[in-house]
Amino acid sequence: MSALDLAVLGAYVGGTIWLGLALSRGQANVRDYFTSGRRAPWGVVMASIVATETSTVTVVSLPGFAFGTDLTFLQLVIGYLVGRVIITLLFIPGYFRGEYLTAYQVLAERFGGGVGRLAAAIFLATRNLADGFRLFATGLVLAAVLLTLPGARASATALIPWFDPSTTVLMVSVVLLGSVTVAYTYLGGMTAVLWTDLLQLTVYVGGSAAAGVLLLDLIPGGWSEVVETGSAAGRFRLFDFTWGLDRSYTFWSGLVGGACLTVATHGTDQLIVQRYLCSRSSREAKKALLWSGVVVLGQFLLFLVIGVMLYVYYTGYATEALETLSVGGELQTDRIFPTFIVTQLPSGLRGLVVASIFAAAMSTLSSSLNSSASSTVADFYMPATRKQRPAGHYLAVARRSTVVWGIVQILVAFVAIRLSDRIVDEVLGISSFTNGLILGVFLLGALGYRRQTTAYAGIGTGAVVMLGIRLLTAVSWQWYVLVGATATCVAGWVADRLTETPHAT
Helix, strand or coil, rough: CHHHHHHHHHHHHHHHHHHHHHHHCCCCCCCHHHHHHHHHHHHHHHHHHHHCCCCCCHHHHHHHHHHHHHCHHHHHHHHHHHHHHHHHHHHHHCCCCCCCCCCHHHHHHHHHHHHHHHHHHHHHHHHHHHHHHHHHHHHHHHHHHCCCCCCCHHHHHHHHCCCCHHHHHHHHHHHHHHHHHHHHHHHHHHHHHHHHHHHHHHHHHHHHHHHHHHHHHHHEEEEEEEEHCCCCCCCCCCCCCCCCCCCCHHHHHHHHHHHHHHHHHHHHCCHHHHHHHHHHCHHHHHHHHHHHHHHHHHHHHHHHHHHHHHHHHHHCHHHHHHHHHECEEEEEECHHHHHHHHHHHCCCHHHHHHHHHHHHHHHHHHHHHHHHHHHHHHHHHHHHHCCCCCCHHHHHHHHHHHHHHHHHHHHHHHHHHHHCCCCHHHHHHHHHHHHHHHHHHHHHHHHCCHHHHHHHHHHHHHHHHHHHHHCCCCHHHHHHHHHHHHHHHHHHHHHHHHHHCCCCC
């Protein structure tokens, strides 16, 4: 990394913190801090939805996915589009029937505060565990940058002598990234998150596209060679119509599993629901969600095609570099794109592309921190407060919660350093495990059930079923949401029938 690269990267990070500070003015209460006063334009909300679901896992791991396999990940996007249509019909109108700060306040109204808090607790645990892995993925990129600096390994050894220097640098990278994200989220709240998401979407798509153009120029035969070599290696395969619950990334798991996953994550998860609550109306929220699906399809295609080009380049013209990307004889595909960025891109552009990867990470992590803080305050702290406190008190609690969840995610990222293999599977698997339970409870509420025992029985049974699926079967994570939601709904229905009070005769 040259001085110009570091200057570009520093300008991006500094500008992001400044934007958070600039947008912190006018925050009088938690409604401003968590929903931007419901004044956000639909285009900004759309960009925020895309940026939020596009973390460094997408930018780093999807090129690695296509490098090692093919384009079949796109089958998930078909399900994503179907799921978005369902959400506009089933869930979004209900979020605009009251002044909600979180999705789980809806459950609290229908089933009681205990159910709402249980759903919020599941969200907080799942969200911060998954986003700790996302923070780790971003740390891989910053670590690759820092390791190019003179004396980096020696300094790392002096700092923590009992760790491998690469691991120490990775831990430092995680702390730096987490701290910067906490800083601007703490200052600007949801308004800063929305507008920085728009900036970050522009930066990471533009930077990745620029890297793709340069990568294509490094392949002597250009696009024709990419198509020929990639096709011969099966890297352009898009559809897999084979059937099997143990198989991921097939057409059926993508269509059904992807739709169920999207209905759960975008229909009932506070991370995305919070964006709808920032919209001016239900109609604008629907518009933002549907258009976000089109943008997601385009950017996923971009990242996967970059992965195919990386395959052609490294297997044909830089085979010796692949040896440095293997751990225990196994190629670490998540490290290929970051390595290409820091070793092959010219000065200036390298800094921009590294900044684009940070942008993808920070957009998701800032959204995660703010949504976690909103759930902490609205679902737990405010109901537990015996008397009404001043608006400034709740605003201070919201900011402190942001810091606490930032620390939690940093600690999870430390654990992920030792555990992770292909990060995209880790993150999506974690999310899918519990999303089905929450979706099932929301569906019970939509079907008219209102008793707490119904919701508790559904969640408890669903959790047991999912634990058994996870430990005792080889079922792909792409079916987790469907299985979890079905088990929760059926168990809730049975419990309601069994505990129903008989009518007097």
